Amino acid sequence: SFSSSSPAPDSAQQVLQEVFGYSAFRGAQQAIVGHVCGGGDALVLMPTGGGKSLCYQIPAIVRHRAGQGVTVVVSPLIALMHDQVGALDEAGVPAAYLNSSLDLSGVQHVERELMSGRLVLLYAAPERLTQPRFLELLDRLHERGRLSLFAIDEAHCVSQWGHDFREDYLQLSVLAERFAGVPRIALTATADDHTRADIIERLSLASARCFISSFDRPNIRYTLVERDNARAQLLRFLRDEHEGEAGIVYCQSRKKVEDTAEWLQGEGIAALPYHAGLSTELRRRNQDRFLREDGLIMVATIAFGMGIDKPDVRFVAHLDLPKNIEGYYQETGRAGRDGEPAEAWLTYGLSDVVNQRRMIDESPADDTFKRLQRAKLDALLALAESLDCRRQRLLAYFGEDSAPCGNCDNCLHPPARWDATDAARKLLSCIYRCQQHSGFGFGAGHIIDVLRGKLTDKVQQRRHERLSTFGIGHDLSEAQWRSVLRQLLALGHVQAEGDFNVLSLSDSARAVLRGEVPVVLRQAREAGSRQRTRAAR
Numbered sequence: 001s002f003s004s005s006s007p008a009p010d011s012a013q014q015v016l017q018e019v020f021g022y023s024a025f026r027g028a029q030q031a032i033v034g035h036v037c038g039g040g041d042a043l044v045l046m047p048t049g050g051g052k053s054l055c056y057q058i059p060a061i062v063r064h065r066a067g068q069g070v071t072v073v074v075s076p077l078i079a080l081m082h083d084q085v086g087a088l089d090e091a092g093v094p095a096a097y098l099n100s101s102l103d104l105s106g107v108q109h110v111e112r113e114l115m116s117g118r119l120v121l122l123y124a125a126p127e128r129l130t131q132p133r134f135l136e137l138l139d140r141l142h143e144r145g146r147l148s149l150f151a152i153d154e155a156h157c158v159s160q161w162g163h164d165f166r167e168d169y170l171q172l173s174v175l176a177e178r179f180a181g182v183p184r185i186a187l188t189a190t191a192d193d194h195t196r197a198d199i200i201e202r203l204s205l206a207s208a209r210c211f212i213s214s215f216d217r218p219n220i221r222y223t224l225v226e227r228d229n230a231r232a233q234l235l236r237f238l239r240d241e242h243e244g245e246a247g248i249v250y251c252q253s254r255k256k257v258e259d260t261a262e263w264l265q266g267e268g269i270a271a272l273p274y275h276a277g278l279s280t281e282l283r284r285r286n287q288d289r290f291l292r293e294d295g296l297i298m299v300a301t302i303a304f305g306m307g308i309d310k311p312d313v314r315f316v317a318h319l320d321l322p323k324n325i326e327g328y329y330q331e332t333g334r335a336g337r338d339g340e341p342a343e344a345w346l347t348y349g350l351s352d353v354v355n356q357r358r359m360i361d362e363s364p365a366d367d368t369f370k371r372l373q374r375a376k377l378d379a380l381l382a383l384a385e386s387l388d389c390r391r392q393r394l395l396a397y398f399g400e401d402s403a404p405c406g407n408c409d410n411c412l413h414p415p416a417r418w419d420a421t422d423a424a425r426k427l428l429s430c431i432y433r434c435q436q437h438s439g440f441g442f443g444a445g446h447i448i449d450v451l452r453g454k455l456t457d458k459v460q461q462r463r464h465e466r467l468s469t470f471g472i473g474h475d476l477s478e479a480q481w482r483s484v485l486r487q488l489l490a491l492g493h494v495q496a497e498g499d500f501n502v503l504s505l506s507d508s509a510r511a512v513l514r515g516e517v518p519v520v521l522r523q524a525r526e527a528g529s530r531q532r533t534r535a536a537r
């Protein structure tokens, strides 16, 4: 009904119960809804699964009832628009979407609905807001006072620093200029300072109220393991801990997605592939099956997941290191949306560190961008190598203080640490000696052979058995040396460059070599120790 011109104070609560069937608001929802119903601008930072949609859907309904017209929701995700409009329809809320999936008559139909004033919410892909025709329709609504609110979902897409940057989002600055006085709410699950600053600047939200929710997902257990045999480790993880449960396995490349899905199927595990190179038809079918059937595993590139609202995803496994903590957090956040225990599991190794560094080095981006990407990767490596609470580190990255969580691998099974100062010095000096002797650098395999005193053909060819560092590391296994090297790479004391991943020392290595900086490292876990700790629980 359009009886009153300003919403009654209890109407948001009423809408929550009557339209959505929920008894109470969650977290900051109530404050956000109240602020936006009253016409305020808002920037909402809330983790995935936190309940962002209601933050604009309820104000949309309340304000429409008060005669203030339609809410336009900008969203880059066609699948999500489709789902949300379907759900709103079922709840009796007139809603529609405009995106590339509609034909001309479909578009015209939605436009008529829009202009009739019946629609409460209109979802629109960002490129619509660059189309003069659409903007003119909005102008007309604006003139009549029937343009109620703009909601900009996935607002981090406006940031060029982020992993989801979308050119069309830059055009959204038009909203503040062209439709002055229409409140705007921007929402995202990406929380780092850079992205936040970008959103505020590009969407002119300097005077918006910020609502920052805790990014903690207490029901997710974080586990990051060193890789020894990724497939065996994954299989153990799936069989021992997540038999028959739904989950996502992320891989970096399309080929690895296909290989892994096929291999899992061969192991009798129900797995489906998903990546951008598959036909639209197959992608849709696999996604539908994953959403509807129980206990399926989706093996996917990061093309899968944005906007997927499946509450009972019990685990997210990464077979490759993500690019940065934002990506890791967003991908793992797809587990346990229902609040039940869930697990984020990642396996990483030396090659991840090397590959990710190289991808940044070889990208066509400018130096400032590369420097930032390197810093972001380093933060993720520090998380992977950390000896203390994972969650504490993760939250600290998003600017939140917290105590050790008791629900991550490091809290549950504190890793053994060892004073690796001597080992680090041996490794660094071996890299240095080999390079000095031959006039060029070498990769990890050769350096470790020299350290361990292995008389390979290559060692003899290069006469590296004559070096003072030959054999000084016979006391550690090859796996242990790889672990030391990986950690020194993560700490930035060593660099790996070029097609052959040639190792060299960075500036910070000098202090370590001189013995001025102690190096405490995580003890490489012996294969099979995971099972022992499980049995001990």
Ligand code: ADP
Pocket: 022, 023, 024, 025, 026, 029, 046, 047, 048, 049, 050, 051, 052, 053, 054, 309, 311, 337
């Ligand atoms: P986000 O967009 O932040 O990832 P959603 O808006 O999709 O989160 O909400 C996640 C889930 O939580 C949805 O299934 C939604 O219906 C549910 N939800 C949101 N708010 C509430 C609430 N106040 N009470 C109960 N369930 C809620």
Ligand code: ZN
Pocket: 388, 389, 390, 391, 392, 404, 405, 406, 407, 408, 409, 410, 411, 412
């Ligand atoms: Zn912890």
